[in-house]
Amino acid sequence: MAHFSILFANEKTRSDFCKRKGEEFSSAAVKDLNITAIIDEIRKLTPDFPSEYLLFPPYDKDTQKLRGETAEELYGSSAVFDSMKRMASKLYTLKQHCRNIIDIKNKDARNHCFLCAVLEYCAALRYLLEITEGAASRGLAGLHGYAAELLRKAETGLYTRAQELMGKIDEMLALSLYADFMEQNIKTAVSEKEPLSDKIALLAEDILGAKLNFSFSAVNNVQLSPLEEALLALMKAQNASVFEELELFYEENKLLDFYSLIDLRDEILFFTGYIEFIKKYEKAGFSFALPKTVEGTICMRNVYDVSLAVKLGKPDLIVANSAEIQKGDIFVVSGANQGGKTTFLRSFGQCVFLAAHGLPVPAEKFEAPFCGFMATHFNRAETVGKSRLEDELERVRAILSAAKENSVLLFNECFVGTRRGDAVILSEKVFEKIFSLGATCGFVTHFFELALRDKRLLSFVAEAMDDASEQRTYRIVRRSPDGLAHAHSIAVSCGATYAQLLAETEKPR
Amino acid sequence: MERKFSLLVSEGEAKISARALYDLGFYTVGEAVFAEARSLFKNFLRVLSAPVANMDVLLERQRVYMDFCKNPTLVDEIEKYCCRAQEFYLNPFGKTFRTVHDRLKYYLSNTLALLDLYDEFPRVFSKFRFDSSVLGEYRQKPCGPLKNELERLASLYTDTPFSVNVTFNNGFKLKSASLAGLQPTKKTLASARNRKKREAENAELPEDSIFFGGNNMIYNVANELKTSMILNLCQNISSINSAVKDFFANIRAEAAFYEAALMLQRYIEEKGLPLCMPKIDCRAGGGIFAKGVYDLCLSAVLAPESIVSNDISMENGKILIVTGHNRGGKTTFLKSVGISQILAQAGLFATAGEYSCPLYNGILTHFPSGEDDSLGDGKLAEELTRLKQDFHVLRGGGLALFNESFTTTTTREGSEIGIDVLRAVCASGSHAVFVTHLMELAESRQLIGSTVSLTTESADSYKIAEGEPLADIYAYDML
Numbered sequence: 003m004a005h006f007s008i009l010f011a012n013e014k015t016r017s018d019f020c021k022r023k024g025e026e027f028s029s030a031a032v033k034d035l036n037i038t039a040i041i042d043e044i045r046k047l048t049p050d051f052p053s054e055y056l057l058f059p060p061y062d063k064d065t066q067k068l069r070g071e072t073a074e075e076l077y078g079s080s081a082v083f084d085s086m087k088r089m090a091s092k093l094y095t096l097k098q099h100c101r102n103i104i105d106i107k108n109k110d111a112r113n114h115c116f117l118c119a120v121l122e123y124c125a126a127l128r129y130l131l132e133i134t135e136g137a138a139s140r141g142l143a144g145l146h147g148y149a150a151e152l153l154r155k156a157e158t159g160l161y162t163r164a165q166e167l168m169g170k171i172d173e174m175l176a177l178s179l180y181a182d183f184m185e186q187n188i189k190t191a192v193s194e195k196e197p198l199s200d201k202i203a204l205l206a207e208d209i210l211g212a213k214l215n216f217s218f219s220a221v222n223n224v225q226l227s228p229l230e231e232a233l234l235a236l237m238k239a240q241n242a243s244v245f246e247e248l249e250l251f252y253e254e255n256k257l258l259d260f261y262s263l264i265d266l267r268d269e270i271l272f273f274t275g276y277i278e279f280i281k282k283y284e285k286a287g288f289s290f291a292l293p294k295t296v297e298g299t300i301c302m303r304n305v306y307d308v309s310l311a312v313k314l315g316k317p318d319l320i321v322a323n324s325a326e327i328q329k330g331d332i333f334v335v336s337g338a339n340q341g342g343k344t345t346f347l348r349s350f351g352q353c354v355f356l357a358a359h360g361l362p363v364p365a366e367k368f369e370a371p372f373c374g375f376m377a378t379h380f381n382r383a384e385t386v387g388k389s390r391l392e393d394e395l396e397r398v399r400a401i402l403s404a405a406k407e408n409s410v411l412l413f414n415e416c417f418v419g420t421r422r423g424d425a426v427i428l429s430e431k432v433f434e435k436i437f438s439l440g441a442t443c444g445f446v447t448h449f450f451e452l453a454l455r456d457k458r459l460l461s462f463v464a465e466a467m468d469d470a471s472e473q474r475t476y477r478i479v480r481r482s483p484d485g486l487a488h489a490h491s492i493a494v495s496c497g498a499t500y501a502q503l504l505a506e507t508e509k510p511r
Numbered sequence: 512m513e514r515k516f517s518l519l520v521s522e523g524e525a526k527i528s529a530r531a532l533y534d535l536g537f538y539t540v541g542e543a544v545f546a547e548a549r550s551l552f553k554n555f556l557r558v559l560s561a562p563v564a565n566m567d568v569l570l571e572r573q574r575v576y577m578d579f580c581k582n583p584t585l586v587d588e589i590e591k592y593c594c595r596a597q598e599f600y601l602n603p604f605g606k607t608f609r610t611v612h613d614r615l616k617y618y619l620s621n622t623l624a625l626l627d628l629y630d631e632f633p634r635v636f637s638k639f640r641f642d643s644s645v646l647g648e649y650r651q652k653p654c655g656p657l658k659n660e661l662e663r664l665a666s667l668y669t670d671t672p673f674s675v676n677v678t679f680n681n682g683f684k685l686k687s688a689s690l691a692g693l694q695p696t697k698k699t700l701a702s703a704r705n706r707k708k709r710e711a712e713n714a715e716l717p718e719d720s721i722f723f724g725g726n727n728m729i730y731n732v733a734n735e736l737k738t739s740m741i742l743n744l745c746q747n748i749s750s751i752n753s754a755v756k757d758f759f760a761n762i763r764a765e766a767a768f769y770e771a772a773l774m775l776q777r778y779i780e781e782k783g784l785p786l787c788m789p790k791i792d793c794r795a796g797g798g799i800f801a802k803g804v805y806d807l808c809l810s811a812v813l814a815p816e817s818i819v820s821n822d823i824s825m826e827n828g829k830i831l832i833v834t835g836h837n838r839g840g841k842t843t844f845l846k847s848v849g850i851s852q853i854l855a856q857a858g859l860f861a862t863a864g865e866y867s868c869p870l871y872n873g874i875l876t877h878f879p880s881g882e883d884d885s886l887g888d889g890k891l892a893e894e895l896t897r898l899k900q901d902f903h904v905l906r907g908g909g910l911a912l913f914n915e916s917f918t919t920t921t922t923r924e925g926s927e928i929g930i931d932v933l934r935a936v937c938a939s940g941s942h943a944v945f946v947t948h949l950m951e952l953a954e955s956r957q958l959i960g961s962t963v964s965l966t967t968e969s970a971d972s973y974k975i976a977e978g979e980p981l982a983d984i985y986a987y988d989m990l
Contacts, residue, residue: 102682111682118681175679178691181733182672188721188733193676194691198660202747205657212754218743220677220685220736227685229732232721234683240719 005262006148008072008141009055009269011064022058027377027404030397032057034378034414035351036309040279043312047282048275050094052268056276059358061374066295069273070360072141074292076273077280077362082142085133087274092126093267100260108226110234110245113252114171117164120251123260124161127153130263145266152262157255167251170244174237188229190236276361283308287317293357294369300327300442301369305349308364321476322365323349325462329371330407332433332443333460336450336483341464342476343446344380344414350444351378354410374408377401381415391417395428402435409441416447425449430456450483518765520571520645523561525856525909526873528901532556534876534914535849536808543811544778545771554764555771562856564870566793572858573788574643579769582639586770592632593763599625601752611741612668618748619665625755626654626661657751664744666693675740690740772859779807779862782815789855790867798825798942799848799910803864806847819973820864823848827977828963829942830933834953834980835967841946842914844965844975848944849876849912871942873904878914898932908940915946926951933959953980 010016022028032038041053060066076083099119106112127149134146157163180189199216206212226234238245280290288311289304304322311320323346327333335343353363358373379397394417405411416432417425426449433456436443445452445459453461463483465475532538537556545552563569579585599621608614630653641647667673675688723730779786785803805820821844825831833841851861855868877898894916905911916932917925929945929952936943937960947953956962966981968974 099681106682108682111684115682175683178674178676179688179736180672180674181737183670183734183737184672186722186724186730188723188729189719191674194674197676197689197691198663198693199690199747202657202660205660206747206751206754209652209654209657210751210754210758212750214747214750216689216743216747217687218689218739220688220739221680222685222732222735226683227732228728229721229736230683230685232729233685236719236721237683 005265006144007269008145008266009065009069009272010060011062011068015060015062015065018062019055019058019060023054025058027375027401028058030380031351031355031376031378034380034412035348035355036307037352037355039309039312040352044275044279047278048271050268050271051275052272055268055272056359059355059373059376061358063372066358066360066372068140068360070293070295071139073273073277073360073362075137075139075142077277077292082133082137083274083277085129086270087278089126089130089133090267090270090274092122092129093264093270096122096126096260097264097267100264106225108231108234110238110248111226113245113248116252116256117168117171117248119260120160120164120255120258121168123258123263124153124156124164126263127156128161156258160255163251167244167247170241171248174241174244179233188232190233190240273361280362283311286315288320288364289322289366290362291365291367293353293360293363295357295372296369297371298329299369300329300331300371301367302326302350302353302365303367305346305353305363305365305368307345307349308352309348310345311364323476323478325350325478325480327442327460329442330437330440331460332436332445332458333462334453335444335446335462335464335478336448336453337462337464337478338466338474341466341474342478343464345476346462346464346478347412347414347444347446351376351410351412372408373410375404375406376410376412377405378412379414379416380412398432402432402439405436405439405441407440409439411436411441411443413443414446416445426452426455433459453483516645516649516651516762518575518645518762519558519768520575520858521563521565521568523558523563523568523856525562525564525871526904527560527562527853528873528875528877528904530878530880531849531874531876532560532853534878534912535846535853536806537850537853539808539811540775540850544775548771548774551767551771551774554767555775557764558768559853559857562853562871562874563858564856564872566791566870569791569856569858569870571643571645575645576769576772576858577788578639578641578643578646579773580776582641583773585635585639586766586773588635588638589762589766592628592635593759593766596625596628596756596759599628599752600756601749611738611745614745615664615741615748616668618745618752619661622748622752622755623658623661625752626658629755629758630654661748661751663693664748667741667744673737673740675736688736688740690744772857776860779810779860782810784810784815784818784862785820785864786860786862787864787866789851789861790865791855791870792867793869797867797869798829799852799869800824800826800867801848801851801861801863801865804847804851804866805862806843807850807862808846809843819843821847821973821975825942825963828961830937830956830959830962831944831965832933832953832956832962832980833944833946833965833975834948834950835965835975836970836981839967839970840973840975841967843973845912845914845944845946849874849910852910871910872907873909873941875901875904875909875911876914877901877912877916879916879918895928902935905936905939905941909942911936911941911943911945913943913945913947915948918948925949926955930955930958933962937961950980 007016010019037056041051041056044051045053060069076086096119099115099122102115103112103119106115130145130149131153134142134149137143137146176193178191178193180191182188203214203216206214284290288306303324305324306320306322311317314320321342323342325333335346337343349364353365353368354370354373354376356363357368357370358376379394379401382393398416401411413432417428429445429447429449429452437458453459460480461482462478462480465477465479467475537559541552541556545555563572601618601621603614603617606617608617633649633651636646636649639646671693673693674691676691677688678686680686721729723733776786784805801823803820804823805818809818819840821840833844835841847862851863851866852868852871852874855861855866856870856874877894880893880897898916917928926949929947929949933943933945953964956964963977964979965975966978968976
């Protein structure tokens with residue numbers, strides 16, 4: 003029976019995902035859009051979050067839909083979300099048991115671990131069946147069917163048999179060890195009902211309020227210590243039938259495929275880890291919205307940079323922006339230095355990236371057509387042996403050859419490594435190609451004249467206050483560029499005006 | 512350890528601002544009175560920094576203090592026990608134990624001796640007569656049953672058989688254990704010697720025992736288990752020892768507070784200065800009313816006859832704005848109120864002829880700081896930041912003492928800030944004494960609420976009385 007997936011709608015998408023590991027465009031987008039900052043934050047809450055799934059958005063309509071529906075159901079219902087989190091933790095325990103089955107050399111000990119694994123497996127399957135009952139999304143409803151099928155496949159009465167056997171073993175393990183070092187022997191007996199340590203602990207708390215703990219670790223690092231081996235042999239001699247039953251149980255069920263269930267853990271964690279993260283930020287006042295796939299218009303309301311939210315932590319320190327563009331549009335963002343141009347581009351990019359995973363996006367509303375490819379082109383450090391422009395052009399060329407009609411391309415401060423006139427012409431060439439492909443593009447630049455020269459381009463401007471303070475509003479508005487960068491106030495605050503720099507040179511050494 | 516008995520009745524729950532004791536000059540008093548007893552003074556300040564806001568607690572603490580006054584040897588008696596207890600505190604560092612049994616022996620013998628002393632401790636109080644219920648009705652649970660159980664552990668010095676309850680992990684790995692008993696309920700069926708004999712006779716060995724005769728691996732693991740168990744016992748005996756140690760350490764610190772108070776009282780009496788037990792008045796609308804209140808710090812630098820005392824009344828207003836001559840005694844007046852109130856809310860005497868006050872939930876002082884440690888934000892910013900940090904102590908009604916605040920800006924702006932601050936003090940249901948030169952503030956006091964204007968009577972009388980702010984304070988005269 004093929005393993006079920008709530009992440010991939012078909013085998014082709016799964017194999018595409020495997021092939022794309024290490025793909026240049028995706029790793030650039032992850033870096034440029036600060037997806038790593040989001041992953042780092044998710045991992046603080048969910049250390050086992052399978053980040054590799056987040057790094058590569060699926061460019062498959064069906065998979066995006068599958069993920070979107072699953073995310074919607076988990077995001078919409080706290081009860082379902084909590085249950086799936088518990089399911090993931092059950093699968094972790096099962097995985098640990100399976101690891102022990104492989105690691106432990108002693109046959110009886112291995113059989114015991116196997117029994118524990120079977121119990122956990124059956125309990126997890128039953129739990130999964132219960133929590134996905136009546137699920138609406140294709141992913142969770144599919145999980146329900148899958149769990150039912152696995153339970154059917156398991157031997158009838160397997161769980162009851164395992165429980166009975168475990169009951170016998172637990173009874174056998176409720177032990178006291180009588181150690182007599184003079185006589186050099188250890189004898190086993192039923193646990194003391196009123197141990198001396200309990201008496202002392204009760205008296206100390208009652209008289210002095212002192213809290214005592216008489217339990218100490220008896221764990222050692224070896225597989226089974228000689229004492230444990232001897233104890234096991236003693237128990238085996240005294241309970242031969244239980245151990246025979248345990249051995250038989252293992253032999254009859256050893257082909258049980260625990261990994262058919264364990265493999266789901268990462269897929270569940272992909273959703274619960276991300277939703278846990280956004281729940282934390284929603285609590286702090288940030289908005290998230292489920293993305294909607296539409297035809298034609300990209301509509302974003304109050305999108306913000308979630309990596310900035312992670313860094314600053316407070317919604318009142320973040321400015322969100324809204325915009326509406328058509329599929330196939332190229333929008334050019336110019337305006338004030340440190341005015342929020344790149345942040346706006348990144349916000350949009352993050353929404354597209356996360357929407358391609360079907361996950362809730364940092365916005366109040368986000369509607370966009372299906373994205374079949376995404377690429378980013380942000381400034382990078384110079385590569386040794388290549389000019390900056392050469393490097394940039396190489397990357398632009400690669401992006402344009404991979405792009406197609408339903409692509410989203412994001413460029414940030416391109417061609418700054420050449421003269422302004424040349425850069426404008428190069429940019430226009432890129433626009434021509436993008437227009438011919440019909441891809442959607444965001445272009446952040448200081449070359450404001452680009453938007454004036456080509457009326458097909460949509461112009462957005464990062465604004466500053468219209469007074470002497472020139473304070474940034476971080477608002478991105480749709481209007482013609484005015485050619486102002488408002489750089490003077492930043493120079494003043496950085497102490498880099500003419501007078502200040504001159505004063506630095508006049509200080510005594 | 513859960514506290515069941517406290518000579519302080521209960522820890523004070525009111526707050527004071529971080530620098531209050533420093534601002535009010537307690538360190539100057541400390542130099543004069545406790546020069547030879549620094550740790551006593553430090554402990555005294557610790558208690559002063561948590562004033563009592565509960566009427567019943569305060570009255571009982573006053574009674575305890577009076578009991579200490581009546582029985583001056585009580586502190587020494589308590590101290591004797593605390594010193595003896597010290598001998599039995601565990602200090603395994605630097606000690607060498609040959610075996611874990613030796614360690615157990617050391618832990619047990621010291622702790623048992625300490626428990627004996629703990630049981631003897633109530634005898635201290637039987638020698639005296641007390642008015643306070645804390646001292647008069649002192650009881651503690653006897654340690655006999657605990658000592659009996661601990662004494663049983665001494666059998667582990669030898670190789671007495673013991674039993675441990677064990678738990679298992681998956682795969683039959685041992686997980687944890689705990690001491691279950693010291694005598695096996697069933698006799699082991701065969702000894703190693705018997706085993707050899709049986710082996711020689713080719714007889715069957717008992718099936719319910721594991722033999723580890725000789726130095727084999729089973730012996731090593733079993734021995735590790737035993738060592739872990741004894742070390743765990745040592746740790747638990749140490750916890751018992753620490754609990755008793757904490758008991759004596761707390762009693763000692765609390766008795767030391769009263770010892771310090773008695774020293775301070777003797778100092779004041781030797782100087783011939785007045786003191787009184789304050790009258791606590793928690794009725795709504797009450798405030799501080801005092802006669803002959805003086806600044807105790809001055810006793811360290813001036814002859815007692817040179818110390819000028821003042822009267823104070825909050826009858827006409829709960830915000831006292833004090834203006835007047837430079838070096839006219841304004842700050843001294845402010846400190847005298849603060850010191851008396853802190854001592855009163857510690858359950859002690861007030862440095863006044865008569866002193867009546869409510870119990871405040873917090874005491875805030877706002878004096879200028881000597882240095883500008885604001886890292887470039889300016890002194891005004893430093894002042895305001897400090898005020899904001901401390902302002903929470905006025906929650907639920909407190910006493911705020913301001914000395915020349917907000918002078919690091921223009922007088923107009925300083926007054927505006929001052930008015931705003933005092934309005935907030937008033938709105939929080941707190942009382943205040945505000946010493947200032949800001950005339951705009953003093954003249955705009957109707958904006959604040961229930962205020963009274965106090966002023967210096969003359970440049971050198973150091974007397975403060977109700978009166979309108981002085982227009983000319985002759986500051987040039989000081990040049």
